[in-house]
Amino acid sequence: MPQLNGGGGDDLGANDEMISFKDEGEQEEKISENVSAERDLDDVKSSLVNESESSSDSEVRKEPDSESYEKARDYFSEALRRQQDGGFFKSPHYPGYPFLMIPDLTNPYLSNGSLSPSARTYLQMKWPLLDVPGSAGLKDSRSPTPGHLSNKVPVVQHAHHVHPLTPLITYSNEHFSPGTPPSHLSPEILDPKTGIPRTPHPSELSPYYPLSPGAVGSIAHPLGWLMPQQGQPMYSIPPGGFRHPYPALAMNASMSSLVSSRFSPHMVTPPPHSLHQTGIPHPAIVSPAIKQEPSGDMSPTMHAKSPVPPKKEEDKKPHIKKPLNAFMLYMKEMRAKVVAECTLKESAAINQILGRRWHSLSREEQAKYYELARKERQLHSQLYPGWSARDNYGKRKKRKRDNKPDSKPEGERSKKQCVQYLPSEKMCDSPASSHGSMLDSPATPSAALASPAAPAATHSEQAQPLSLTTKPEGRMHHHFSLPGKASGSTSSSTSSSSSSSSQPISIPVGTSAGSQPTTPILTRPIPFTSLHPSMLSPPSPFHQAALHSHHALFQSQPLSLVTKQTE
DNA sequence: ACGCCTTTGAAGAGC
DNA sequence: GCTCTTCAAAGGCGT
Numbered sequence: 001m002p003q004l005n006g007g008g009g010d011d012l013g014a015n016d017e018m019i020s021f022k023d024e025g026e027q028e029e030k031i032s033e034n035v036s037a038e039r040d041l042d043d044v045k046s047s048l049v050n051e052s053e054s055s056s057d058s059e060v061r062k063e064p065d066s067e068s069y070e071k072a073r074d075y076f077s078e079a080l081r082r083q084q085d086g087g088f089f090k091s092p093h094y095p096g097y098p099f100l101m102i103p104d105l106t107n108p109y110l111s112n113g114s115l116s117p118s119a120r121t122y123l124q125m126k127w128p129l130l131d132v133p134g135s136a137g138l139k140d141s142r143s144p145t146p147g148h149l150s151n152k153v154p155v156v157q158h159a160h161h162v163h164p165l166t167p168l169i170t171y172s173n174e175h176f177s178p179g180t181p182p183s184h185l186s187p188e189i190l191d192p193k194t195g196i197p198r199t200p201h202p203s204e205l206s207p208y209y210p211l212s213p214g215a216v217g218s219i220a221h222p223l224g225w226l227m228p229q230q231g232q233p234m235y236s237i238p239p240g241g242f243r244h245p246y247p248a249l250a251m252n253a254s255m256s257s258l259v260s261s262r263f264s265p266h267m268v269t270p271p272p273h274s275l276h277q278t279g280i281p282h283p284a285i286v287s288p289a290i291k292q293e294p295s296g297d298m299s300p301t302m303h304a305k306s307p308v309p310p311k312k313e314e315d316k317k318p319h320i321k322k323p324l325n326a327f328m329l330y331m332k333e334m335r336a337k338v339v340a341e342c343t344l345k346e347s348a349a350i351n352q353i354l355g356r357r358w359h360s361l362s363r364e365e366q367a368k369y370y371e372l373a374r375k376e377r378q379l380h381s382q383l384y385p386g387w388s389a390r391d392n393y394g395k396r397k398k399r400k401r402d403n404k405p406d407s408k409p410e411g412e413r414s415k416k417q418c419v420q421y422l423p424s425e426k427m428c429d430s431p432a433s434s435h436g437s438m439l440d441s442p443a444t445p446s447a448a449l450a451s452p453a454a455p456a457a458t459h460s461e462q463a464q465p466l467s468l469t470t471k472p473e474g475r476m477h478h479h480f481s482l483p484g485k486a487s488g489s490t491s492s493s494t495s496s497s498s499s500s501s502s503q504p505i506s507i508p509v510g511t512s513a514g515s516q517p518t519t520p521i522l523t524r525p526i527p528f529t530s531l532h533p534s535m536l537s538p539p540s541p542f543h544q545a546a547l548h549s550h551h552a553l554f555q556s557q558p559l560s561l562v563t564k565q566t567e
Numbered sequence: 568a569c570g571c572c573t574t575t576g577a578a579g580a581g582c
Numbered sequence: 583g584c585t586c587t588t589c590a591a592a593g594g595c596g597t
Contacts, residue, residue: 321589321590321591322577322578322588322589322590323577323590324576324590324591325575325576325577325590326575326576326577327574327575327576327590328574328575328576328590328591329591330575331574331575331591331592332591332592335591335592335593339593344594345592345593345594346572346573346592346593346594346595347572347573347574347591347592347593347594348571348572348573348574348592348593348594348595349572349573349594350573350574350592350593351572351573351574351575351591351592352573352574353574354573354574354575355573355574355575356574358574358575359575370576373576373577377577388578388579389577389578389579389588389589389590390578390579390580390588392588392589392590393579393587393588393589394588395588395589
């Protein structure tokens with residue numbers, strides 16, 4: 001139904017994709033009302049972000065090897081996203097966002113990977129934009145106001161300057177063509193000092209790349225708040241250097257050779273072999289011998305396309321990753337923000353939060369991700385026509401949670417099946433969601449807000465990330481169902497089988513499905529230090545003042561409150 | 568070092 | 583057509 005993006009629905013064949021939020025119903029639009037709250041939240045977050053930066057910085061540095069290269073880049077991009085995320089939920093301002101799914105020279109699907117998709121995205125776009133003076137409301141690009149930058153307050157970007165989903169445009173190589181910046185973006189290249197649009201210099205077009213310490217130090221870095229330390233690049237710098245504005249020129253041999261073919265500023269002379277038959281540079285073809293996946297394996301489908309002789313097939317197979325779905329894209333985008341807000345590290349917990357946030361997104365916002373994911377799939381199919389998701393089966397040699405619905409009683413499954421991070425999540429969620437201005441979710445009673453640590457979040461709720469929404473029906477019910485499978489029954493499909501089966505339905509302790517067990521099972525509790533009431537959704541202005549106190553409170557709160565058992 | 572955890576969505580296989 | 587499984591990201595944690 002939701003051909004939400006009316007105009008853009010070119011080949012929006014993904015009708016089914018929209019189904020997921022079909023039942024999201026009406027509650028979500030309210031998010032847009034919190035734009036101003038978000039603005040304030042930035043201030044709050046800035047402190048939290050700073051708080052988490054020091055630790056994350058060390059993380060980055062501990063992986064200098066080439067394999068971590070992408071990781072570092074991703075990290076950096078996430079850090080950038082943090083800065084950007086301040087305006088993310090303002091995305092209602094981006095209804096007509098043009099998705100720039102231009103085939104990328106790099107290959108985000110190769111696990112050995114080239115530049116991080118998201119990182120690439122930020123290349124010439126983000127940093128110049130960061131020079132746009134903070135307060136979005138001002139929209140005054142002529143007052144650099146270095147003060148706010150040095151103050152490490154995330155710059156609230158004007159919606160017009162960069163779309164919040166920009167980092168999701170992961171496969172566009174536009175950003176690597178300084179000579180041909182995206183038409184819609186080129187005007188946004190602002191002079192860091194004047195804020196006046198200007199013709200970007202190549203060296204400035206890739207501000208994403210780590211600046212030389214000197215350069216960073218000489219200029220009040222717009223991203224100072226996310227720069228771990230003065231002049232310290234956010235992410236690990238390959239031993240080879242990586243200080244040149246064009247990393248390809250300074251990186252180690254393998255990477256540079258890889259990147260050079262992909263990041264040629266003008267792409268004038270891409271190596272012939274790098275071009276896919278579709279005209280799209282084929283990353284997998286580009287560097288079969290240059291940069292292979294450490295484990296190096298090339299799917300048979302790749303052989304068909306790759307000019308590289310099939311010799312050493314097993315060794316040369318790059319692992320072509322699945323295209324990211326909408327939620328995955330969203331996760332990559334928002335993870336950093338959640339981490340920053342919650343000082344939370346465990347992905348399992350973060351993902352739960354993100355799952356809730358995902359459902360709290362407005363239709364438009366979700367639609368953007370769906371659209372983006374759809375285009376990713378299109379691009380992926382173009383890049384790898386013969387690729388099948390099946391090709392990756394078995395690559396992960398883990399076989400988990402093969403919970404035959406009836407093979408084992410619920411409680412007999414591994415205890416980890418019952419791991420619940422949601423109590424904490426709930427606590428983060430409660431304040432915002434319980435507030436009238438937010439998603440007045442019936443599932444988040446004010447009691448939860450009053451006592452974040454209290455197990456107000458019923459277990460059934462925990463098993464239902466969607467409970468954040470106002471829709472009592474829909475998936476919510478499905479999650480109540482026993483693993484046997486009422487859940488998958490919905491034609492809706494979205495979270496049908498997989499989520500229901502994977503969900504820790506964990507009907508606990510003597511409670512039937514649908515009842516309200518008050519005992520969150522938290523075998524691996526999240527430290528309270530990781531919790532923050534603003535985690536799940538932007539806090540309303542009313543909560544602004546309370547955020548810090550909440551945070552402080554959480555830090556001092558014992559976890560026992562969460563794990564309290566009621567039976 | 569490896570796998571699990573967690574989330575949603577997509578895709579494939581099996582019935 | 584429906585159900586189930588696997589994988590995609592991510593990073594802490596357990597073994």
